[in-house]
Each structure stands twice: as C-alpha cells, then as structure tokens.
Amino acid sequence: MLDALPQAQGRLDAAAWFEAAETIMTTDTVPKAASKSFQADGATITVTGIAKGAGMIRPDMATLLAFVVTDAAVDRDVLSELTRRAADRSFNRITVDGDMSTNDSFVVVATGCGAARPIAQLDDPACAQLEQALCEVAQELALAIVRDGEGASKFIRITVQDARSEREASTVAYAIAHSPLVKTAMFASDPNLGRILSAVGASGIEDLDPSSVQLYLNDVWVARDGARHPGYREQDGQRVMRGAEILVRVALGRGSAEASVWTCDLSHQYVSINADYRS
Numbered sequence: 457m458l459d460a461l462p463q464a465q466g467r468l469d470a471a472a473w474f475e476a477a478e479t480i481m482t483t484d485t486v487p488k489a490a491s492k493s494f495q496a497d498g499a500t501i502t503v504t505g506i507a508k509g510a511g512m513i514r515p516d517m518a519t520l521l522a523f524v525v526t527d528a529a530v531d532r533d534v535l536s537e538l539t540r541r542a543a544d545r546s547f548n549r550i551t552v553d554g555d556m557s558t559n560d561s562f563v564v565v566a567t568g569c570g571a572a573r574p575i576a577q578l579d580d581p582a583c584a585q586l587e588q589a590l591c592e593v594a595q596e597l598a599l600a601i602v603r604d605g606e607g608a609s610k611f612i613r614i615t616v617q618d619a620r621s622e623r624e625a626s627t628v629a630y631a632i633a634h635s636p637l638v639k640t641a642m643f644a645s646d647p648n649l650g651r652i653l654s655a656v657g658a659s660g661i662e663d664l665d666p667s668s669v670q671l672y673l674n675d676v677w678v679a680r681d682g683a684r685h686p687g688y689r690e691q692d693g694q695r696v697m698r699g700a701e702i703l704v705r706v707a708l709g710r711g712s713a714e715a716s717v718w719t720c721d722l723s724h725q726y727v728s729i730n731a732d733y734r735s
Contacts, residue, residue: 667681
C-alpha cells in the first residue's frame with residue numbers, strides 16, 4: 457500500500473470520479489456515482505459521491521464504501537449532523553442479504569473550495585439545501601447498491617405504515633426484507649402472501665393484532681384484515697411479481713408512523729457468487 461500511494465497521488469485528477477468509482481468495485485457489476493448542484497446566495501454548491509457494494513449489505517453497514525464530497529465550507533458539527541441524517545435516509549435503509557462486515561464507511565468531506573459563503577448553523581437556509589442535495593446523492597448511491605445486489609433480478613421497496621413508531625415500522629420492514637422465503641418467492645415471481653404475512657408476525661412486535669394488517673403488492677390489495685382479500689386474484693399477484701420493481705406495502709393499523717427499506721430478491725446466482733468467491 458505504501459508503494460502504491462505515490463502512484464495514486466500522481467494520478468489525481470479532478471475529473472477522475474468515474475475512474476475512482478470503478479477502482480473501488482469488488483463484486484459490483486457497475487460503478488456507482490451521483491452528483492447534484494444547487495444555487496445558494498448566487499453561488500453554486502456541488503455534492504458528488506461514489507460508492508461500492510453488492511453483497512454483505514445491511515446496516516451497519518456491511519462491505520459498503522461511500523465517499524461524498526462537497527465544495528461547500530461547512531462547520532464540522534453541522535456536517536456531522538447532516539451526515540447522520542443522510543445515512544438514516546439512505547445507507548441505513550438498504551439490505552441485500554442481511555450480512556455485515558468490518559470495513560463499512562460513509563465519508564462526507566466539505567472542502568470549502570467553492571465560492572459560496574460558509575455554512576455554520578443548521579438553521580441556515582443554505583444548510584437545508586445542502587442537506588437535501590446530500591440526502592439525494594446518498595440515496596441514489598444506496599439504491600444503486602441494492603439494484604446491483606449480488607445475483608439480484610428484482611428491486612423491492614418494503615413500506616410499513618400505520619405503526620406505533622418508526623422503529624416498529626422499520627423492524628417489520630426488515631423482517632420481511634431478511635426472510636429467505638420471501639426473497640426466494642420474489643425471485644420466482646411467486647405472490648406467496650403467506651410468507652410475507654408470516655414474516656410480519658415473526659417480527660417480534662408485541663400485541664400485534666393480525667386482523668388489523670393489510671398487505672398490498674404494488675396496486676393490488678392482497679390481504680385484508682389479516683386474511684386473503686376476497687377480491688384478490690392470483691393472476692393479479694403474478695402480474696406484479698413478474699415486474700423488475702415491486703412495492704410491498706403493509707399497514708399495521710396501530711398508529712401513524714411509517715418506514716421504508718429497499719432490498720432485492722435472492723437468486724441462484726447469489727449462491728453461486730458466494731459459494732465460489734474464494735475459489
């Protein structure tokens with residue numbers, strides 16, 4: 457590594473973002489990069505980031521590396537808070553296989569090289585704009601990781617509504633996202649509502665009333681009041697499941713909190729990649 461550092465330094469180039477995104481890839485099939493710009497007090501502020509990750513993805517934060525840089529000048533404490541907020545809305549909402557590693561990093565750097573005035577307070581209007589741009593870049597990178605999940609053929613958003621707290625909604629969403637039976641059913645385009653409802657019930661939520669649970673696949677109301685919807689037709693569920701992108705929406709009927717998690721299916725290729733990874 458020490459021998460390579462001078463070579464790396466000699467290749468520094470302000471326009472080499474895509475090359476850097478390619479360099480950090482492991483089992484990724486595509487490089488991941490995103491950039492946003494906005495105007496603040498007549499000056500342009502840019503946020504640009506790269507990331508890598510395709511397997512062992514589940515906060516906190518698996519073999520996921522993300523580097524985001526802005527040319528804004530930002531107070532250290534303010535930037536730390538914005539970084540936490542961005543992580544909670546992006547990288548801390550994704551999972552490929554539920555596994556984690558030891559080298560996870562989400563790094564945000566404010567160089568201060570731009571022409572915009574410094575941002576020193578969270579209530580600065582420019583800070584709100586920066587937070588939005590940072591969150592958009594982080595989420596774009598995070599979703600790119602899920603779409604490129606090892607062996608993935610489907611992109612799945614799981615939204616849990618009407619929970620008592622965001623933590624409760626997130627717990628149920630992750631229980632669905634981490635169920636091998638649910639993920640393999642997604643791969644097979646099998647609208648197996650029993651597997652999804654079983655994952656909801658096994659999530660560990662106390663005093664959950666099954667008769668209050670509603671389940672939707674995209675626009676199809678699959679389960680009403682904890683049981684198969686009388687008007688549900690299997691062909692409607694299959695139509696949804698054959699798509700490359702699927703929304704699983706669960707309403708718990710317990711409150712007003714909501715949370716979403718992004719994941720992918722579990723395929724034969726995922727097993728092959730990880731079975732052969734070191735051989």
